[in-house]
Amino acid sequence: MVSLRCKMVVKQELQNLGLHFVNVDLGTVEILEDISQLQRSQLDKNLRRYGLILLDDKRKIIIEKIKSIIVEMVHYSDELPSVNYSDYISEKLGYDYTYLANIFSEVKGMTIQNFIILNKIERVKELLLYDELNLTEISYKLNYSSVAHLSNQFKKVTGLTPSYFKKLKKERFRNLEDL
Structure with a gap:
């Protein structure tokens, strides 16, 4: 929830x-x-x-809590935590991070870090579509070390550069105006 x-x-x-x-x-x-x-x-x-x-299974409950913390952290916080994500998640749930990471990977088939990256990229897409922040501001807001790091991660996950993704959005709206 x-x-x-x-x-x-x-x-x-x-x-x-x-x-x-x-x-x-x-x-x-x-x-x-x-x-x-x-x-x-x-x-x-x-x-x-x-x-x-x-949910009755303790492992599934823990995984849902991890997912909820990540979604809330990435999508609903004004600022991402300044501490390491692993420390943040571990502190929020009161479990050792290694234990949490092992359960998550075993059940979800991906690492917590990959889940965080996927959520951050979804947030980047959302912010690009809103067109209120430039890429530098987005990279700062989501705690990327640089715009290049954000761009590389974005391309790796989506297959597109952030600028091309934004251009596609503009073309979609332009095509709608031609109707």
């Missing part, structure tokens, strides 16, 4: 089932009473309508 909307949906569905909760937070719900199998099944069914799922 990354967004406020997801948390609101979970809270509402818990209330609809008459369940009392103490806390609804990043991938976890603390319920005051024992939950019956019928209530659990109904909650799972209701949450799936919103694209949410119940």
